[in-house]
Amino acid sequence: MSKARIALVGMPNTGKSTLFNRLSGASARVGNWPGMTVELEIARLLVSARMVELVDLPGLNNLHGFSEDERIARHFLETQSLDALIVVLNATQIERQLAFALQIKQLGLPLVLVLNMADEAIRRHVLIDREALEKALGYPVCLISAKYGHGTQTVRQALEAVLQNKASTAPSQPRATQIQALLEDDAIEVQTTALLAEAVRTPQTPAITYTDRIDSLLLHPGLGVVAFFFILLGLFQIVYSVGAPLQELLGEILEAAKTDWIAPLLTPLPAALTSFLLDGLYDGVGTVATFLPIILTFYLVMSAVEDSGYMARAAFLMDALMSRMGLDGRAFVMQIMGFGCNVPAVMGTRVLRNPLQRRLSMLIIPFSLCSARLQVFLFFTTAVFSPQAAPWVLLSFYILSFLVAFLTAFIWRGQVGEQEPLVMELPPYRYPTFAYLALQALREAGQFLRGAGGFIIAGVAIIWLLTHLPWGVTPASPQSWAGQIATFTTPLFEPLGINNLLSIALMFGFVAKEVVVGALAVIYGAGPNELAGIVARSMDWRQAYSFMLFTLLYTPCLATLATIRRESRSLKFTFASMAWSIAVAWLASFAFYQIVTY
Amino acid sequence: MKPSDPVLTQLDQLPVGMLATVCYIEAQTEMTARLRALGIKPGNQISVVRSAPLSGPLQIRAGQTDIILRRSEAATIHVNPAF
Ligand SMILES: Nc1nc2c(ncn2[C@@H]2O[C@H](COP(=O)(O)OP(=O)(O)O)[C@@H](O)[C@H]2O)c(=O)[nH]1
Numbered sequence: 001m002s003k004a005r006i007a008l009v010g011m012p013n014t015g016k017s018t019l020f021n022r023l024s025g026a027s028a029r030v031g032n033w034p035g036m037t038v039e040l041e042i043a044r045l046l047v048s049a050r051m052v053e054l055v056d057l058p059g060l061n062n063l064h065g066f067s068e069d070e071r072i073a074r075h076f077l078e079t080q081s082l083d084a085l086i087v088v089l090n091a092t093q094i095e096r097q098l099a100f101a102l103q104i105k106q107l108g109l110p111l112v113l114v115l116n117m118a119d120e121a122i123r124r125h126v127l128i129d130r131e132a133l134e135k136a137l138g139y140p141v142c143l144i145s146a147k148y149g150h151g152t153q154t155v156r157q158a159l160e161a162v163l164q165n166k167a168s169t170a171p172s173q174p175r176a177t178q179i180q181a182l183l184e185d186d187a188i189e190v191q192t193t194a195l196l197a198e199a200v201r202t203p204q205t206p207a208i209t210y211t212d213r214i215d216s217l218l219l220h221p222g223l224g225v226v227a228f229f230f231i232l233l234g235l236f237q238i239v240y241s242v243g244a245p246l247q248e249l250l251g252e253i254l255e256a257a258k259t260d261w262i263a264p265l266l267t268p269l270p271a272a273l274t275s276f277l278l279d280g281l282y283d284g285v286g287t288v289a290t291f292l293p294i295i296l297t298f299y300l301v302m303s304a305v306e307d308s309g310y311m312a313r314a315a316f317l318m319d320a321l322m323s324r325m326g327l328d329g330r331a332f333v334m335q336i337m338g339f340g341c342n343v344p345a346v347m348g349t350r351v352l353r354n355p356l357q358r359r360l361s362m363l364i365i366p367f368s369l370c371s372a373r374l375q376v377f378l379f380f381t382t383a384v385f386s387p388q389a390a391p392w393v394l395l396s397f398y399i400l401s402f403l404v405a406f407l408t409a410f411i412w413r414g415q416v417g418e419q420e421p422l423v424m425e426l427p428p429y430r431y432p433t434f435a436y437l438a439l440q441a442l443r444e445a446g447q448f449l450r451g452a453g454g455f456i457i458a459g460v461a462i463i464w465l466l467t468h469l470p471w472g473v474t475p476a477s478p479q480s481w482a483g484q485i486a487t488f489t490t491p492l493f494e495p496l497g498i499n500n501l502l503s504i505a506l507m508f509g510f511v512a513k514e515v516v517v518g519a520l521a522v523i524y525g526a527g528p529n530e531l532a533g534i535v536a537r538s539m540d541w542r543q544a545y546s547f548m549l550f551t552l553l554y555t556p557c558l559a560t561l562a563t564i565r566r567e568s569r570s571l572k573f574t575f576a577s578m579a580w581s582i583a584v585a586w587l588a589s590f591a592f593y594q595i596v597t598y
Numbered sequence: 599m600k601p602s603d604p605v606l607t608q609l610d611q612l613p614v615g616m617l618a619t620v621c622y623i624e625a626q627t628e629m630t631a632r633l634r635a636l637g638i639k640p641g642n643q644i645s646v647v648r649s650a651p652l653s654g655p656l657q658i659r660a661g662q663t664d665i666i667l668r669r670s671e672a673a674t675i676h677v678n679p680a681f
Contacts, residue, residue: 065635099635219648316650316655317654319668424666
């Protein structure tokens, strides 16, 4: 039998991705679609010997919504051929979400209605007569808890039943026009009310939940904000105290492997090649690889924050601040996302509908201290500062990162016209599930390695060449190409306390920040373990701080710049944002270094 | 209930914790549709749970759903407080 295609649709936060992961296991990948500008997650699964392609669509509030996500999902529904839809609703909120399922029904596709979060519905005393709904609607209805895997099997069975009846329906002109015509329909309203009366019992006044009790502290006008900053500080401490020792251990293992196993293997090769392989590729890539534990802990922690529902609270608490800068609380969330990696955060600005507001957000996200820059800072703070001082130094960069971003937004806010509305759900607190977090963290780390890997290897290879060419010079000496470039730019960097060798590393930070430490390893001709000692001896804390400050601000990596260009569709804007950040970086480092050495 | 009814108030003026019934919404079609999808539509009961610091957004409760809404948008929602 032919391949079938099924899409998951539903309002934001109903658990589509959770169900998607449940159904697909680990087989998900990101796919491109003809005529679509974005990538969507797809997975293949076998349903009664038939290959099914499952697509996870972004959240829809209704079929004529104004957000970018809604446009993408709608465009997909209008243009792609589909065999069936899985409509995911939050069972607790069935009162308001059922109308959505009825709207979707008008598309004329076979449906499976999934009422997710059955566990929460029970806790909140929302009672649903599944069979009555099924009978009234005429298509399968499943009551499940995707997060705990309860009832996902019934979704598969329902899919089987639905697929048996139907051949693929190509996207037809009618489907698109149908969507156009699907404005708020009184008939749907009447139908929804009747269905709800028949099959659903919700409590008159919602019970006081544990979420309310937690929120009375965490959303408290004073204490909530204090708690917010303590939570941020706690996150850094976790990442720092769990990730850093692991990083050290991995560095030692890699170093031992190099001297004991790999170096002896390479003895038959010419010296120059051995040097390139060991001191170029192995050291560079090895140094970067030692930061993998940090990245994993970081994403583990970050997705826990997101999954628990705290991210929306951050938006709530921060909106007053952000709206004064022409942005909204969602932009603050993106700014926080940028602390993982600027690239997805820049893509995430799509939630801001106003293109000018998006640009403003894209202008300030590169100042977010991403995990790649964190690697550089962790290295330098550990090498140059005492273990007691290091976390505070690190924290100061997080604060500076926010300050510069806000100042930038404040300066440019006039470029954004009218304010966009802020309307979003505040979900109840939920326990993040570790397995799911781990899956996400691994996926992110994998994407980071894949996305950054090419850059890193190319970057490190280029550095090795620049420091070893022309042939015969002492590596990274003033006679090498790198040395010549550094000498040329000395007048620019001297007032910042940044020496020639460091300014070479900065040049390569243009490609990717994760190259910087690897570059230093090559420039100083050191292994991952010796580098810290050499760096500590070659600079004082002022120079180290000034260097880190410059690294924080001067430019995002190439991948981020490429994303900004793609999202803004403007090369001019991309270069303007780069010029802005370089200027800011130079001024900040200059001011800092001149003041502390005065 | 007529729009001119003196009992009506705007949602941003509604005291925290007081239940009210939505009467009409004075916003653009798209915004009205979004609010409706979130459960804020004429006839439904809603209340303000709390407001964010520094005149930040409001936390609105509509049935089983909590929503973040700025004061300016809340002002477009006219409600009839239940006493
Ligand atoms: N209690 C509960 N939470 C769930 C369930 N399914 C998903 N969630 C949580 O709901 C939140 C949103 O889920 P997600 O899959 O990201 O929703 P999406 O935005 O529709 O893709 C996450 O915090 C999930 O952990 C469920 O069955 N029960």
